[in-house]
Amino acid sequence: MLAQVIVNGILTGFVYSLVAVGLTLTWGVMDIINFAHGDFLLWGMYTAFGLWSVFSVDPIFSLPVTIVLIFLLGYLTYVLIIRRVLNASGLTALLATFGFSMVLKNIAQLVFTANYKNVTNTIFGGDTIKLGSIYIRHDYLAAAIGSLILSLLVLLFINKTKTGVAIKATSINRSTAQLMGINTDGIFAFTFGLSGACVGAAASLMVPFTPITPSSTALYSILAFVIVALGGFGNIKGALLAGLLVGVVESVGGYLLGTSFKYAVIFMMYLIVMQIRPKGLFGW
Amino acid sequence: MVKINKLFIENSFAFVLLALFIIVPLAVGENADIHNIIIYILIYALVGEGWNLISGFTGQTSFGHAAYFGIGAYTVAVMGNKYDVVPWVGMLAGMLIAAALAFLINYQLFRLKGHYFAIATLAVSEILRTIFSVWPYVGGGDGIKILFRPENKALWLAIDVRNRLPFLYITLALFVAVFVLCKMLENSKMGYYWKAIRESHEVAEAIGINPQNYKVYAMMLSAAIAAVGGGLYVQFFKYIDSYVFSLDVSMIFVLVTVLGGIGNVYGPIIGSIIYYVLDLAMRRLLGGTASGLNLIIFGILIIVVVVYQPKGIMGIFDDIVNRRRLRKLKASQATTNASSNQTGGDSK
Numbered sequence: 278m279l280a281q282v283i284v285n286g287i288l289t290g291f292v293y294s295l296v297a298v299g300l301t302l303t304w305g306v307m308d309i310i311n312f313a314h315g316d317f318l319l320w321g322m323y324t325a326f327g328l329w330s331v332f333s334v335d336p337i338f339s340l341p342v343t344i345v346l347i348f349l350l351g352y353l354t355y356v357l358i359i360r361r362v363l364n365a366s367g368l369t370a371l372l373a374t375f376g377f378s379m380v381l382k383n384i385a386q387l388v389f390t391a392n393y394k395n396v397t398n399t400i401f402g403g404d405t406i407k408l409g410s411i412y413i414r415h416d417y418l419a420a421a422i423g424s425l426i427l428s429l430l431v432l433l434f435i436n437k438t439k440t441g442v443a444i445k446a447t448s449i450n451r452s453t454a455q456l457m458g459i460n461t462d463g464i465f466a467f468t469f470g471l472s473g474a475c476v477g478a479a480a481s482l483m484v485p486f487t488p489i490t491p492s493s494t495a496l497y498s499i500l501a502f503v504i505v506a507l508g509g510f511g512n513i514k515g516a517l518l519a520g521l522l523v524g525v526v527e528s529v530g531g532y533l534l535g536t537s538f539k540y541a542v543i544f545m546m547y548l549i550v551m552q553i554r555p556k557g558l559f560g561w
Numbered sequence: 562m563v564k565i566n567k568l569f570i571e572n573s574f575a576f577v578l579l580a581l582f583i584i585v586p587l588a589v590g591e592n593a594d595i596h597n598i599i600i601y602i603l604i605y606a607l608v609g610e611g612w613n614l615i616s617g618f619t620g621q622t623s624f625g626h627a628a629y630f631g632i633g634a635y636t637v638a639v640m641g642n643k644y645d646v647v648p649w650v651g652m653l654a655g656m657l658i659a660a661a662l663a664f665l666i667n668y669q670l671f672r673l674k675g676h677y678f679a680i681a682t683l684a685v686s687e688i689l690r691t692i693f694s695v696w697p698y699v700g701g702g703d704g705i706k707i708l709f710r711p712e713n714k715a716l717w718l719a720i721d722v723r724n725r726l727p728f729l730y731i732t733l734a735l736f737v738a739v740f741v742l743c744k745m746l747e748n749s750k751m752g753y754y755w756k757a758i759r760e761s762h763e764v765a766e767a768i769g770i771n772p773q774n775y776k777v778y779a780m781m782l783s784a785a786i787a788a789v790g791g792g793l794y795v796q797f798f799k800y801i802d803s804y805v806f807s808l809d810v811s812m813i814f815v816l817v818t819v820l821g822g823i824g825n826v827y828g829p830i831i832g833s834i835i836y837y838v839l840d841l842a843m844r845r846l847l848g849g850t851a852s853g854l855n856l857i858i859f860g861i862l863i864i865v866v867v868v869y870q871p872k873g874i875m876g877i878f879d880d881i882v883n884r885r886r887l888r889k890l891k892a893s894q895a896t897t898n899a900s901s902n903q904t905g906g907d908s909k
Contacts, residue, residue, distance in 0.1 A: 361871075371815075373863070375812065382853075383853035383856040499687070540687065541688050544683075544687045548670070548681060551677060552672070
């Protein structure tokens with residue numbers, strides 16, 4: 278039974294990782310706390326739901342659409358809002374994204390109402406694979422593998438491509454990066470878009486097993502905050518591993534102590550880990 | 562007499578505000594909606610002042626002030642319902658418990674810096690939220706409904722549905738007390754230490770300030786103030802459950818303070834007024850809250866204010882004052898230049 282719980286934790290952990298990788302890009306690189314991150318996820322899920330219910334497109338095929346759309350949403354968020362508060366104190370930008378989060382959430386509620394929406398009968402469906410005594414649901418597995426691949430792609434992109442290195446340089450020192458001929462404004466806009474793309478992908482991967490309502494993503498954004506801090510700000514590998522850890526701790530903690538304590542266990546773990554590693558598990 | 566005059570002139574803005582808060586509730590008559598809004602404005606501004614001490618003056622952002630707000634609220638509720646303790650004593654106890662808790666938790670947590678600390682404060686309030694949602698002593702998931710006690714009405718702390726004025730003025734008095742305390746702290750030695758820590762942890766350390774201790778003092782004071790707000794809130798709202806520990810509640814304190822102007826004693830009250838007046842106006846204009854249309858426009862307004870003036874509403878006032886000073890300075894320079902030119906011309 279415990280093995281089953283751990284496997285479930287790992288599978289959810291990969292999805293948490295992808296959401297957190299998106300958040301760590303903006304938080305780490307630009308030092309902007311994006312409170313609307315969870316609402317990006319929400320809009321990704323509603324997009325996937327809309328495509329499924331109107332055109333009966335399976336979420337796995339709507340993946341590219343949500344990636345592109347939420348990329349654009351992130352890009353526009355930067356261009357229209359964040360750019361104007363970039364030089365103010367961090368809390369000002371936070372307030373702006375908080376206002377934007379309110380707007381996004383309530384438009385979703387206006388359009389889709391507060392009722393739960395479910396995407397059903399997907400290609401991967403609710404069937405299971407049996408490995409010994411462990412059951413693995415197809416849709417969970419697909420979401421986990423998809424999240425892992427995309428997270429690794431982002432990691433690879435940041436470390437190996439020219440744009441990725443420019444993002445890293447900008448995160449280390451903005452003015453020096455500018456002196457090196459990097460268009461930091463463009464980099465910021467692209468990073469915000471990339472952050473959105475991660476969340477958009479996570480949304481499409483999650484919808485087969487996540488009921489959608491305007492408030493359902495609030496928890497994901499709080500968890501993403503904790504994961505990002507746990508992994509060390511701006512550290513993509515850190516976010517990936519911390520997401521996995523949080524998934525497992527949540528699952529095992531919930532199993533041992535009861536489901537009402539599963540999130541408290543995560544927060545407790547954060548406080549304890551931070552006493553030993555005050556800059557996150559993989560921070561420097 | 563001169564001293565008193567000076568006090569009035571230097572703080573004329575505060576006295577105008579105070580006069581408004583005394584007169585407006587009387588002027589609107591038996592308007593429960595407006596009285597409610599004013600009470601909310603004062604409670605959240607009061608907690609905002611507390612949040613401002615640690616996050617505005619000392620520079621340690623807290624996303625978990627709901628923890629202390631909730632502790633204050635629960636203390637008043639539990640002591641009142643179970644042991645017949647009057648709310649005044651309950652509030653005092655809540656302050657002490659919140660300050661003690663702030664000491665216990667933050668003495669260790671202040672090793673963390675910046676965002677790592679902010680997320681830790683969020684974690685603390687979320688843990689409290691879980692504990693209070695399952696702890697039978699505090700009502701568990703059902704929360705606590707405040708029992709009505711006639712004797713509290715005589716103490717002006719039980720809200721009377723038909724006459725909210727006594728409670729409103731008690732809240733105002735407590736807010737004024739907190740405001741004066743914060744204003745005094747801002748210009749005290751402690752206040753300067755806090756600001757030194759905010760500007761640079763290392764430099765503060767180098768000039769002989771112990772940042773750890775002063776951050777803990779700020780947090781304890783801040784927590785005690787938040788607990789007072791919580792005590793008032795529960796007397797007003799008459800019901801409490803573990804939702805009070807959520808990030809949504811913590812964010813209100815951040816929101817009103819940053820909207821008004823962080824690190825400014827006028828910030829929380831100005832922000833709170835703007836926040837609730839806009840909220841009320843949107844609800845009045847667009848009807849019920851079910852559609853969420855009012856919140857959409859409200860969100861847009863927040864963005865517009867922040868984008869237009871990143872320093873908050875107080876930033877706009879500062880700009881006006883600075884511009885006027887600059888004009889005066891230029892005018893006086895022009896006259897001195899003119900006179901010096903004259904003398905210069907004479908010597909030639």
